[in-house]
Every structure is written in structure tokens, then in C-alpha cells.
Amino acid sequence: MTGRNLKGISKYKKIYAAVISIFVFLCIWQLAVMFTDVGIVMVGPIEVIKLFFVSMVKPIGHDTIQMHIVWSLSRVMTGFVIGSALGVVLGILMGWFRPMNALFRPIYEIIRPIPPIAWIPLSIVWFGIGEPSKYFIIFLAAFSAITMNAFAGVRAVDPELIGAARMLGANNRQVFTTIVLPSCVPHIFAGLQIAIGSSWATVVAAEMVRASQGVGWVIIRGQDSNSTVQIMVGIVAVGIVGFALAVLMRWIEAKLCAWNVRGR
């Protein structure tokens, strides 16, 4: 009981601390812009926040800021879901079946260190300038993080648990479905956490190269029209959404992995 209460208090304290630290940061920023030379190259937070809210009703380009976010998110989700699904499957197969590892590992090891954005020119050649080329790049971003983690998860399965399952009568298939799969779930979540972050970063980069909407486009459009405040609005949107995605992933993990210390 007491433990629970203490936890509750510290959680609220954390939120207070976060609100205060952000508020102080914004104040210093605003004062610096108003009273020092910083004002020459930067706009203040009040102006940024004002434009952020204005752009929720008055479009930047063709879309309001929330529609730009929706555009970017839909790209991320498409690439992320496909990349994660394939990554989980490939990682687990490589982890559990030695021949799969021997076959795919070398190719994977060569592709893995290439940053996803390095593929942008090629993907435009292959998939055109439309949506598919962006899905492809985000797919790559999600895929490599997930594959590695799913693979590591399978390799980290406690052999004693496998022995215990066999002793209780489980056959090979049952060992795989009831022991190997559940015990790599926490590793997969760690991978999803990294993947969602790098997917989000990658979509912004992809949109800055070639797009006509999305938060990356908002930033690059701001640069083209010499509008620092619009650049800042784009950056703020990237930050808020990136943070929200990470929180959402952690929340899902806590729900699904209540049994795991990570999830507690």
C-alpha cells in the first residue's frame, strides 16, 4: 500500500519537474531572443507556439500542421509495420535455425551498417518519387533494428527453461511456440522501441529530400522561404510526435510484458 502511494507521489513529482524545467527553458529562450543578439538568428518560443496553433487552422502549403503530422505518421506506420513484421520473422528464424543464419546473416551484416537515408537516391530510381520510395526507406530503418533484436532474443533463451519444458513433455514445436517465442518478446520490444525512433527520424529526412507534405517538408519549406519560425514549428512537431511514439511503445510494452521486470 505505502509502496504504491510513494510511487504515485514520485510520478507526480516527475511530471511537475518536467513542466517546470520546460517552462524555465522557454523563459530563458524568450528572454535571450528579446534582450540579446540571439534574436538576430532565432525566433522566440511565443512566436513559434503562436504559429503552431495558427497552422492548426491556416494551412502551411496545402495542409494544416496536424495533417502534415498525419502524413508523416502514415508513412512511418506503413514502413514500420512491414519492416517490423519481416524483421521479427527473419530474426527469429535466423536465431532458431542454424542454416537460416548461415544463409541470411552475411547479407544482413552488410546491409545493416548502411544508414537508411543513404538509400534515398536509389529508392527514388526504383520506386519513383511517390509514397512507395518513402515506405521502402522507413522499412529499412525498422527492419534492421528489429531483426538484430529478435535474433538476440532467441539466442538469449535460457537453456534451462528449454530443458524444463522438454522434461514436462513438450516436443520441438511446442518448445518453439511456448518457450522461445514468449521469452524473446522483451528483446523484440526493445527492438521496436529503437525502430520506431529511427523510423521517425528517417521519415523526416526522406520528406526533406522529396515530398510535398509532411513535417520534414514543413521544415525544408521553411528554409526555402527563409522562415525560421516555420522551421521551428516543424521541429517542435517532430519532437512532440517522436516523444509520443516512444511513450506509446513503452505503454504497450508494459501492458503486454507485465511478467517481465522491464515491463514493471
Add this chain to the structure above:
Amino acid sequence: MSKEMIICDNVSKTFETSRGDVNVIGNVSLTVNENELLVLFGPGQCGKSTLLNCMSGLERVTTGSVTINGRTIDSPGPDRGVVYQRTALFPWLTVMGNVEYGPKVRGMSKSERREKAQYYINLVGLEGFENSYPNQLSGGMQQRVGIARAYCNEPDVLFMDEPFGHLDAQTRYLMQEDLIKIWEKEKRTVVFVTNNIEEAVYLADRIAVLTNCPTTVKTEYEINLPRPRDYIDPEFLRLREEISSVVDKAL
């Protein structure tokens, strides 16, 4: 005349490692009678777990053979139950999920296995904790789950590898007492490994004293004290002294 349940016939075990062969079990011949509680008692690192794993089928013997109920053992199987030192519970399953795991993978219907699992959960005193996860339980309670899980397959024999080794002294006494109660209610052939002499004398029908690695059976003691046993009974203390003086010092 009781039936011979487990027969180890000239068992040896050598591990092949990158630094050469390691002979862990020298030569062990041992029989365990039906419904007997045999304690394997030996110093740390002498090969107790290895011998137990050879008997349960988790490890293959190098030479010799192990037969249980007339069948030669060469792989794990549900006619044997194991309780592990580090519990080896499935952390993603609840108490109920862990206990019903054996019957479930062997295809028993849900209502039947739930009933059986509930019986053994109650037997080990965990009624009310069916939906808890292992990490929400104390060490003693986790080992109770391990005992219920092993029992729930209704195996012929139970192997226990220092199941109380990680528990604090108070909990350990309680678990020893409860293990005997459970065993007297549901008699099975039990092989129990320990390096704690008090635990050995408290639990055993018979104690096999093992030597240091490569291990062999040094000598055996029948313990005919009535149960429940008293840790400070003079005869208890005498046996304790005598057996302690025989066992090798840990390496």
C-alpha cells in the same frame, strides 16, 4: 520387498570441452526403491547436478546406463519431474500456467488439467495465488510452484536439485517440513540433491554420500528416524556428526 525404481549401472560422465575432457562422474552404481526418498549428499562442485541430470535424462551418460521402471533413459520425458535450484519457472506464465504446463503440452483437456493443477496448487499451499506471476512471489513460494509443476505431470520419479539452496534459513526449515508433508500425502520416488547435512538427515530415507570430482558413491546411510524429525534429537545430531566426518572437504 520393495521394487527397484531407478537403477544406475556403472554410470560415468565426461564432458568434452575446448580445454580437453572433464571427467565429472567416475563410476556410480546406485538403486532407488519405489517411493523412497534418496538424498545425494556431497561437497560443492562434486558433480551432484550432473549425476542428477544423467538420471533425469537431461544429460546423456558417457558409459553405463540409467533405467527407470525398466526403461532406459536417454532423453527428457514427462514420466520424470524435476525441481530446479534456480526454479526454472516460465516467467511469462502465471502460477496456474506453470503448473498446468505439463498436462497442457501433453494434450489434456482444459477442464481436466485445471482441476489437476488446482489440486497440486492447493497441496503446496498456494491457493489464492493462481493468477500471480513468478516475479511477484517470494523465493519459497516460487519453489512451491516448481514442486507443484513437477507433481502435476504425475511422474513416477521426482528429481530435486538443491531446491532450497537459495532460501533463507527460516524459510528453508519450513519448506523441508512441508516437502515431507506433501511427499507423505503423495508418495513418489524422490532423488534429492543437497550439500547441507542437516537437510539431508531431516529428509532422507537413505543418504548416498558422494566424493569429490570425478564423483563416486563413497558410502550409504539408512536413516530410520521416525518422522516428523527433530533437528536437535540426540540420534539426529549423532548421525549428522558421523556423516559430516565422512564427507570430503569441498575443493
